[in-house]
Amino acid sequence: MLRLGIPLLLLAFVVGVSVVSDRPAPRADFVYADATDVATLDVARMSWMQDLRVARLLFEGLLRNDTLGDYSPAPAIAESWDISEDARTYTFHLREGARWSNGDAVTAHDFVFSWRRALLPDTTSDYANFFWLIRGGRAFYDWRTEALAEYARGEARSVEASLALLEETYRVFEETVGVRALDDLTLEVQLEDPVPYFLDLCAFPVLYPVHAETVRSFERPDPATGRIISQRGWTKPERLVCNGAFRLAVWRFKRDMRLAANEHWWNRDSLAIDSIEITSINDANAQVLAFETGVVDWLTGVTPAYRDALLDGKRAFYAEHAEEVTRLQAMGLDRFEVDRRLPSDPRNRVHPIPAFGTYFYNFNCLPYLTDGRPNPFADARVRRAFAMTVDKRMVCEEVVGLGNPVARTLIPPGSVAGYSSPEGLVCVSDARTPGEREELVGRARALMAEAGYSDISTFPTVELLFNKDAGHDLVAQAVARDWERMLGVQVSLQQKELKVFRDDMKNHRFMISRAGWYGDYGDPTTFLDPHRTGDGNNDRGYSSEAYDELLRRASKELDPAARMEILREAERMIVEQDLPLIPIYNYVTLYMFDAKRVSGLNAHPRTIQQLYLIDMLGDGKGRDQPVELGFKGVFP
Amino acid sequence: MSGLIVRRLVQLPLIVLCVYTITLLLAWKIPGNPLENPEGRRPPPEVIEQMQAQYKLDDFWKFYFSYLDNATGVKWVRQTVSGEAARQAEAAKAAGLAVPTRRVFDLGPSLEYRDRRVNEIIGSSLPVSVTLGAAAMLVALVVGVFAGVAGAVKPNSLTDVGTLIVALVGISLPSFVIGTLLLLVFAVWLGWFPAGGWGSLSQLVLPAVTLSLPFAAYIARLTRLGMIEQLSSDYVRTARAKGLSERAVVLRHALKNAFLPVLSYLGPATAGAMTGSFVVEKVFNVPGLGQHFVNAVLNKDLFLIMGVVLVFSTMLILFNLAVDVLYRWVDPRIA
Numbered sequence: 006m007l008r009l010g011i012p013l014l015l016l017a018f019v020v021g022v023s024v025v026s027d028r029p030a031p032r033a034d035f036v037y038a039d040a041t042d043v044a045t046l047d048v049a050r051m052s053w054m055q056d057l058r059v060a061r062l063l064f065e066g067l068l069r070n071d072t073l074g075d076y077s078p079a080p081a082i083a084e085s086w087d088i089s090e091d092a093r094t095y096t097f098h099l100r101e102g103a104r105w106s107n108g109d110a111v112t113a114h115d116f117v118f119s120w121r122r123a124l125l126p127d128t129t130s131d132y133a134n135f136f137w138l139i140r141g142g143r144a145f146y147d148w149r150t151e152a153l154a155e156y157a158r159g160e161a162r163s164v165e166a167s168l169a170l171l172e173e174t175y176r177v178f179e180e181t182v183g184v185r186a187l188d189d190l191t192l193e194v195q196l197e198d199p200v201p202y203f204l205d206l207c208a209f210p211v212l213y214p215v216h217a218e219t220v221r222s223f224e225r226p227d228p229a230t231g232r233i234i235s236q237r238g239w240t241k242p243e244r245l246v247c248n249g250a251f252r253l254a255v256w257r258f259k260r261d262m263r264l265a266a267n268e269h270w271w272n273r274d275s276l277a278i279d280s281i282e283i284t285s286i287n288d289a290n291a292q293v294l295a296f297e298t299g300v301v302d303w304l305t306g307v308t309p310a311y312r313d314a315l316l317d318g319k320r321a322f323y324a325e326h327a328e329e330v331t332r333l334q335a336m337g338l339d340r341f342e343v344d345r346r347l348p349s350d351p352r353n354r355v356h357p358i359p360a361f362g363t364y365f366y367n368f369n370c371l372p373y374l375t376d377g378r379p380n381p382f383a384d385a386r387v388r389r390a391f392a393m394t395v396d397k398r399m400v401c402e403e404v405v406g407l408g409n410p411v412a413r414t415l416i417p418p419g420s421v422a423g424y425s426s427p428e429g430l431v432c433v434s435d436a437r438t439p440g441e442r443e444e445l446v447g448r449a450r451a452l453m454a455e456a457g458y459s460d461i462s463t464f465p466t467v468e469l470l471f472n473k474d475a476g477h478d479l480v481a482q483a484v485a486r487d488w489e490r491m492l493g494v495q496v497s498l499q500q501k502e503l504k505v506f507r508d509d510m511k512n513h514r515f516m517i518s519r520a521g522w523y524g525d526y527g528d529p530t531t532f533l534d535p536h537r538t539g540d541g542n543n544d545r546g547y548s549s550e551a552y553d554e555l556l557r558r559a560s561k562e563l564d565p566a567a568r569m570e571i572l573r574e575a576e577r578m579i580v581e582q583d584l585p586l587i588p589i590y591n592y593v594t595l596y597m598f599d600a601k602r603v604s605g606l607n608a609h610p611r612t613i614q615q616l617y618l619i620d621m622l623g624d625g626k627g628r629d630q631p632v633e634l635g636f637k638g639v640f641p
Numbered sequence: 642m643s644g645l646i647v648r649r650l651v652q653l654p655l656i657v658l659c660v661y662t663i664t665l666l667l668a669w670k671i672p673g674n675p676l677e678n679p680e681g682r683r684p685p686p687e688v689i690e691q692m693q694a695q696y697k698l699d700d701f702w703k704f705y706f707s708y709l710d711n712a713t714g715v716k717w718v719r720q721t722v723s724g725e726a727a728r729q730a731e732a733a734k735a736a737g738l739a740v741p742t743r744r745v746f747d748l749g750p751s752l753e754y755r756d757r758r759v760n761e762i763i764g765s766s767l768p769v770s771v772t773l774g775a776a777a778m779l780v781a782l783v784v785g786v787f788a789g790v791a792g793a794v795k796p797n798s799l800t801d802v803g804t805l806i807v808a809l810v811g812i813s814l815p816s817f818v819i820g821t822l823l824l825l826v827f828a829v830w831l832g833w834f835p836a837g838g839w840g841s842l843s844q845l846v847l848p849a850v851t852l853s854l855p856f857a858a859y860i861a862r863l864t865r866l867g868m869i870e871q872l873s874s875d876y877v878r879t880a881r882a883k884g885l886s887e888r889a890v891v892l893r894h895a896l897k898n899a900f901l902p903v904l905s906y907l908g909p910a911t912a913g914a915m916t917g918s919f920v921v922e923k924v925f926n927v928p929g930l931g932q933h934f935v936n937a938v939l940n941k942d943l944f945l946i947m948g949v950v951l952v953f954s955t956m957l958i959l960f961n962l963a964v965d966v967l968y969r970w971v972d973p974r975i976a
Binding site: 042045232535 | 671672673677683685686687688694729732733736739740742750753755756757761762765766771776782783824832835845923925928939941
């Protein structure tokens with residue numbers, strides 16, 4: 006009998022040891038949940054939303070977006086800046102008191118080091134092309150790529166040879182790339198062409214600095230390939246040296262990340278919280294449970310299947326207090342302040358925020374499909390006819406149900422300062438009467454006839470490609486039914502696994518496909534560039550001389566208003582005339598937080614949150630007064 | 642006995658090599674590019690090219706051999722013996738650069754979690770899964786054996802039928818249903834336990850119970866069957882005839898033999914429980930190894946896929962070996 010107890014004892018021992026050795030820490034001042042863990046804290050290699058969010062806490066760039074105001078670039082590490090008359094040279098004057106978390110001064114040399122590192126092909130930065138805007142940046146990237154290839158082919162591969170190549174690389178950078186530290190506190194950047202949104206880019210985390218000394222101590226060239234190998238140790242809590250409002254205290258994989266106030270931050274006194282915890286909760290339902298049991302204060306994206314019910318709850322709550330809501334709105338309060346002044350109600354803790362992205366359908370615009378058949382969608386008239394006959398309102402209201410605005414343009418209206426969106430193509434859901442709708446359908450059919458399909462049965466079966474998650478199937482069914490009913494075409498739905506779907510898109514193996522795009526920076530080009538001929542993200546295979554020419558002209562135009570006008574014309578081309586895509590709706594992000602407890606989040610469609618602005622109301626720290634938002638928000 | 646252990650240990654690398662080859666072949670064929678974000682923008686093609694070269698993703702055989710070289714420790718031994726490692730460290734130190742970190746079994750970098758190496762990911766998630774698995778097996782053993790014995794002592798009684806029904810439910814209900822129900826009742830309504838997460842004993846209870854149910858049910862059935870068979874055998878009749886108490890008959894004599902099938906089931910079951918359950922980890926937000934089996938494949942994170950597969954297959958083989966050894970020890974009839 007004793008022998009039988011052995012397995013039991015062993016198991017109990019394992020559990021006991023683990024439980025005793027692993028003690029949880031006390032709750033942080035502010036806790037938020039992300040669906041997945043941060044992939045990297047190396048700013049140069051970031052591309053995920055959750056990484057960028059943490060980067061804005063740990064690091065500080067030359068500039069920041071004034072997120073509680075109008076999102077314009079505001080001083081951060083750079084106190085002021087001058088722009089030359091030809092708009093190609095930027096001189097940044099750095100703040101004197103800026104410090105790294107180990108007490109070192111933040112200097113212009115840090116930026117030169119960090120930008121050089123991000124530009125090197127060895128670093129494989131997803132956003133390397135941002136640095137190609139700098140004079141000589143692209144040429145330097147290509148030079149280094151070629152030099153590495155040559156090194157790999159060559160005979161003399163040794164530690165010494167790889168070091169010599171590295172030295173030469175740094176010399177070429179210094180001589181040819183337009184980034185220079187004039188002195189410790191002055192950084193000069195020369196651009197290849199004027200980039201009107203360059204200041205906005207300087208607020209983007211990929212352009213933030215890293216601590217040169219620390220990073221360098223983890224790097225060495227590989228004698229076999231000549232490439233710089235970066236050992237991944239410097240982003241660990243005990244090593245990471247950062248210059249932002251917080252420093253990294255704990256980072257346990259897929260469990261939690263804990264940030265503590267950085268005592269060396271120049272603006273330390275402005276902080277109203279001393280610690281932030283980021284837990285990664287993958288399951289959408291578990292996220293909501295964690296919020297409801299008080300474990301987290303903010304959910305960055307609420308995505309369980311019942312999210313429309315959550316939203317209906319909020320609408321019902323607003324309807325019950327309609328008078329009060331109207332009165333508060335009339336006072337010019339921002340939408341979170343309105344929520345604060347309404348009676349407490351669990352239904353009012355969900356907040357739909359318009360996002361900086363659009364859901365759309367791609368057309369394959371190439372003359373032939375990959376299987377060799379002629380592509381009917383190479384004809385812009387066919388694309389227009391299909392675009393006109395999508396009942397977008399139905400998709401938004403009946404299928405998605407999150408209060409997404411119907412999109413007629415690619416760039417969410419009102420999201421970019423100084424830019425006014427074109428009208429966009431009229432579609433059937435814009436019709437006010439059944440007669441108007443009939444007329445629109447008639448016009449679409451006439452376009453098809455013009456394109457040579459007066460007998461619709463000669464039109465090949467339309468293949469509609471989408472990936473199987475996130476309700477794309479429901480949208481596809483609704484849209485397919487629209488086309489079958491209004492145009493009389495046959496539609497075959499092709500549902501694929503995400504990776505296969507992405508592969509098909511990239512290789513143009515589709516007729517029509519579901520797609521989406523989020524902007525990276527506050528300029529129309531972040532949405533318009535992917536439609537340029539040959540762009541790496543041009544899944545549509547769309548190619549228009551006139552469109553490319555407009556973007557080229559815009560890049561040379563120095564007058565901001567005139568430039569926006571050109572870009573507006575470019576967007577008009579793709580959403581009214583050529584239709585390589587059908588904009589369907591603008592994305593909405595669902596936040597969950599109690600506005601009565603949390604202040605400092607904003608409701609702007611750019612959806613950048615700088616969480617060092619958070620103030621937990623009533624905790625006795627900070628001002629404990631809600632901040633007034635510059636952008637009042639779109640009321641749900 | 643030592644012959645068995647030696648034989649199994651010699652077989653281990655061969656089996657693992659087969660598993661490695663088959664898995665890598667399959668994983669390589671997964672469509673898509675692991676270096677791209679699944680949503681939204683792609684890096685410029687020039688950057689993708691550089692990434693592929695860096696990770697040797699441009700050629701199957703290059704990847705196959707270099708991964709094997711690193712993961713099995715062959716490279717480590719080679720570099721140490723030839724003195725190359727020392728030379729490189731020397732040169733790096735002389736140039737004021739980072740001295741290369743070396744691992745004996747290097748499972749490579751994760752493509753998805755760019756700041757982590759696979760060793761680190763497994764190193765942080767395997768202990769979590771082992772703890773959870775051990776707790777679940779503990780619950781399963783205690784509950785399963787007691788239920789099985791109770792049912793077998795009085796076959797077809799209310800207790801027997803009751804445990805049968807519970808066992809049936811335990812086996813049939815998927816863990817995401819049980820897990821969600823437990824969460825709803827004990828975390829949300831009653832508030833006795835936290836709604837997920839990891840680190841304290843109270844956070845261990847609900848996932849361990851959820852994970853244990855199918856195992857407990859299986860063990861209960863195995864125990865009951867074995868007990869009924871043993872209780873009707875001759876030596877039990879003899880034991881009763883010589884006047885032993887029922888308690889001694891059941892616990893000391895019958896259970897010992899009835900436990901053998903349970904023991905042979907324990908090997909693979911423990912290995913399975915300890916390497917994590919995707920569903921339980923997802924429902925209770927436990928940072929264990931199970932999620933990587935699924936997510937790594939979805940993300941085509943080749944290094945991570947190969948890492949978890951190698952670790953899992955090695956564990957499975959070792960647990961089976963351990964059970965075989967235990968088996969012989971408990972039952973001397975098997976030699």
